[in-house]
Amino acid sequence: MSASKLIRLSKSHIGDAEKKAVMGVIDREYLGMGAEVQQFEQGLSDFFGRPAVCVVNGTAALHLALQACGIGPGDQVLVQSLTYVASFQAISATGAIPVACEVNPATLTLDWRDAEKRMTSRTKAIMPVHYAGGVGALDEIYEFANKHGLRVIEDAAHAFGTIYQGKRVGGFGDIACFSFGGIKNITSGEGGCIVTSDPEVLQRVQDARLLGVEKDTQNRFSGQRSWEFDVSAQGWRYHMSNIMAAIGIEQLSQITSFKDKRVKLANLYLTELADVSEISFLNHDYDELMPHLFVVKAKKRENLRSYLLHEGVETGIHYKLNHVLSKYKDTVHLPVSVSLYNEIISLPLHLDLSSDDVRFVCNKIKKFYKLC
Numbered sequence: 001m002s003a004s005k006l007i008r009l010s011k012s013h014i015g016d017a018e019k020k021a022v023m024g025v026i027d028r029e030y031l032g033m034g035a036e037v038q039q040f041e042q043g044l045s046d047f048f049g050r051p052a053v054c055v056v057n058g059t060a061a062l063h064l065a066l067q068a069c070g071i072g073p074g075d076q077v078l079v080q081s082l083t084y085v086a087s088f089q090a091i092s093a094t095g096a097i098p099v100a101c102e103v104n105p106a107t108l109t110l111d112w113r114d115a116e117k118r119m120t121s122r123t124k125a126i127m128p129v130h131y132a133g134g135v136g137a138l139d140e141i142y143e144f145a146n147k148h149g150l151r152v153i154e155d156a157a158h159a160f161g162t163i164y165q166g167k168r169v170g171g172f173g174d175i176a177c178f179s180f181g182g183i184k185n186i187t188s189g190e191g192g193c194i195v196t197s198d199p200e201v202l203q204r205v206q207d208a209r210l211l212g213v214e215k216d217t218q219n220r221f222s223g224q225r226s227w228e229f230d231v232s233a234q235g236w237r238y239h240m241s242n243i244m245a246a247i248g249i250e251q252l253s254q255i256t257s258f259k260d261k262r263v264k265l266a267n268l269y270l271t272e273l274a275d276v277s278e279i280s281f282l283n284h285d286y287d288e289l290m291p292h293l294f295v296v297k298a299k300k301r302e303n304l305r306s307y308l309l310h311e312g313v314e315t316g317i318h319y320k321l322n323h324v325l326s327k328y329k330d331t332v333h334l335p336v337s338v339s340l341y342n343e344i345i346s347l348p349l350h351l352d353l354s355s356d357d358v359r360f361v362c363n364k365i366k367k368f369y370k371l372c
């Protein structure tokens with residue numbers, strides 16, 4: 001290996017403030033869901049301009065959002081095949097069937113024209129995935145959903161901090177679900193949230209994250225415990241802990257600098273690789289979105305990946321298509337997604353990456369294409 005250090009694809013970025021906040025929770029010895037979770041939810045609600053409910057991870061957020069919409073066995077949910085398996089698992093966890101759809105090749109976001117062809121009388125919802133932080137033509141997805149009376153559960157796991165048409169993603173629309181997993185735009189060391197204005201969905205997800213114990217959230221946030229309670233729906237052990245929320249609060253307070261840094265690195269990739277004809281970019285608006293991944297389409301993708309790894313640069317493929325997995329395999333043909341899958345490569349993007357690191361990666365890419 002010619003490079004002295006491995007340039008990582010992604011990583012967490014944790015400072016002294018987060019460490020101190022975690023120690024504070026540990027010192028106070030209330031580790032479960034209490035004051036810090038309430039404070040993090042308040043911070044998120046201020047950020048989005050409407051209520052947010054915290055849960056243990058982004059997959060749980062999607063699962064609870066679907067369940068709260070009454071989606072269950074026999075129902076179908078339209079979703080792109082090119083997504084993390086979390087989107088599919090959250091749908092099948094309710095008993096519903098994920099219906100794999102194509103993506104728009106320019107943005108790798110859900111192609112609603114393709115989705116429309118896959119609709120049946122059992123289609124209840126659509127789950128657009130905000131790929132790499134970009135939302136594509138989200139307004140068209142909403143028009144399509146309204147026309148057919150579908151719920152929209154946005155898998156916004158990549159898009160914390162993204163602005164769309166002057167509005168914050170999560171701050172508008174039906175339901176948006178975010179992930180605070182270790183490498184996402186902000187982290188609470190795993191974690192996630194559901195954001196919506198629908199009061200019924202809010203009440204259902206609040207109860208369902210605490211085993212269905214009705215009003216347990218309200219009791220905990222006023223310092224009480226629910227000794228006397230009722231349960232009328234299936235719930236899960238999906239609440240967030242104070243330790244997680246303490247990290248999340250500190251990360252949220254740095255959102256502006258985190259976004260600036262990610263945008264700057266993405267723009268540097270765009271400049272440095274602009275004249276490499278073997279590489280093409282996604283059609284994303286890098287002034288508005290908060291990039292979670294930096295994905296390009298590359299000629300000779302597999303050879304490029306091995307070459308970069310040999311030169312000390314880790315890359316990724318986001319994602320293995322879901323409709324080819326044993327659990328979700330069916331007879332559906334998605335030629336657009338299959339061909340895109342062979343071209344996409346995710347280049348390193350995280351908060352500890354320097355501009356020199358990005359230039360190093362780009363120079364290696366240029367060298368690779370000159371060699372072959």
Ligand SMILES: *Cc1c(COP(=O)(O)O)cnc(C)c1O
Nearest residue numbers: 057058059084086157179180181
């Ligand atoms: C990370 C992610 C999720 C799930 O979030 P977790 O917090 O890891 O459960 C869902 N969808 C997509 C597209 C993701 O990248």
